[in-house]
Amino acid sequence: MPEGIIMKALAGFYYVRDQDQVTQCRARGVFRKQKKSPLVGDYVLYEAENKTDGYIMDIYERKNELVRPPxxxxxxxxxxxxxxxxxxxxxxxxxxxxxxxxxxxxxxxxxxxxxxxxxxxxxxxxxxxxxxxxxxxxxxxxxxxxxxxxxxxxxxxxxxxxxxxxxxxxxxxxxxxxxxxxxxxxxxxxxxxxxxxxxxxxxxxxxxxxxxxxxxTPGFSSLDFIGMEAEDLRFCFPEFIELMDGCKFRGCLHDKEPKCAVKAAVESGVIQSSRYENYIQFLTDIQNQKRRY
Structure with a gap:
């Protein structure tokens, strides 16, 4: 069965490139049952009698995926x-x-x-x-x-x-x-x-x-922190990661905890204060989002 990468998704059709050939495909109905839709960038197995009438049969495991844009x-x-x-x-x-x-x-x-x-x-x-x-x-x-x-x-x-x-x-x-x-x-x-x-x-x-x-792409239509936990956010600031071992508490969120190495670095000017302020704003957004849902 041939394989390729989805180059474009438009109006329910997926355009799969296999070497120098692009085939217009539809997704099999089984994907709807699995609640999994093919995405641009997916590596897939497909079947096709001609260049305009193919079907995506399977999707290889993804290393990551974005929702908006898909x-x-x-x-x-x-x-x-x-x-x-x-x-x-x-x-x-x-x-x-x-x-x-x-x-x-x-x-x-x-x-x-x-x-x-x-x-x-x-x-x-x-x-x-x-x-x-x-x-x-x-x-x-x-x-x-x-x-x-x-x-x-x-x-x-x-x-x-x-x-x-x-x-x-x-x-x-x-x-x-x-x-x-x-x-x-x-x-x-x-x-x-x-x-x-x-x-x-x-x-x-x-x-x-x-x-x-x-x-x-049409751009990132949403930058909500859906799915992200407060504990995840600290790992998205690389300058925090280097200092985490110096915090008194394991799992420190660098917010209200005492003897926090990250807050000390902010006070000394090692970490840019505006970056830390943005971190606290995002942390609050995530915590408030969790309460709402």
Whole structure:
């Protein structure tokens, strides 16, 4: 039985690539009974009499999966945040990082529209970027106004399945159009009233970029902490993990517990106070969510 990877899902059809051939498939009814739907990125077994009339017979085990956007087996997430228009949001960036870390996906931070910054603003943003680099994240700067800049992303995409995420209107589709001109991905202008853009992609699709695959998605439509426990959150902040053994209490949530090594690191300036504040906000959100449900 042939096997392949689902490259696109649209209107109940799944487009399975097997080497150089793409076959349009439907999902077997058994998946509905199992309450398991095929996802873009799934490696599957399929049967087909021709290129437009196939059926997905089985789905290989996934190493991870996202719900919104619906995609599986992602290696890394390119988190695109703008320096301006819309304004750079460390809170939203940290929220994305938590979701990516929780799903065992490697994040790469790309800051777009850096060419719009004044000199002092640029220095401040570079200080923020230096901190994220210090705790282990790769941070790249990209400007769509300089056509060669997005091309510097290409080496990061090789041999990986990459999902592009971030604020709406930050230039995700524009970056893809520079890297893959033939894709002609639709883009919209930023709304001056809302200070954000509109989602222009309506389905999930994997696009070949060199020897890698990039997911063009409608974006993360929800960043709720559904399924995440308060105990999980601390492992999504890499600078906390290094200090956990120094906490007095095993299982310390780094909140109200005494003799907490993480809180001590915040007070001494080793851990950025804004990152810790975001952690406490997320922790509260998770705890309140648990009470509601």
């Amino acid at each position: 995609i599986a087996n992602v290696d890394q997430a390119l988190l695109v945040f703008s320096a301006k228009q819309p304004e750079f949001s460390p809170l939203l960036l940290d929220k994305f990082l938590v979701h990516i870390e929780y799903n065992d996906i490697t994040p790469v931070i790309a800051i777009s529209k850096a060419d719009l910054l004044q000199a002092e603003e640029r220095i401040q943003l570079e200080e923020t970027a230096t901190y994220y680099k210090k705790i282990g994240y790769d941070v790249l700067f990209s400007s769509i106004e300089r056509d060669d800049d997005p091309m510097a992303l290409l080496p990061w995409l090789e041999e990986k399945v990459t999902v592009i995420a971030g604020q709406s209107g930050v230039g995700k589709s524009s970056i893809l159009n520079v890297i893959i001109p033939e894709a002609e991905i639709e883009t919209n202008e930023i709304s001056s009233h809302l200070n954000r853009g509109k989602h222009t992609t309506r389905h999930v699709e994997l696009i070949e970029v060199g020897n890698g695959l990039v997911a063009d």
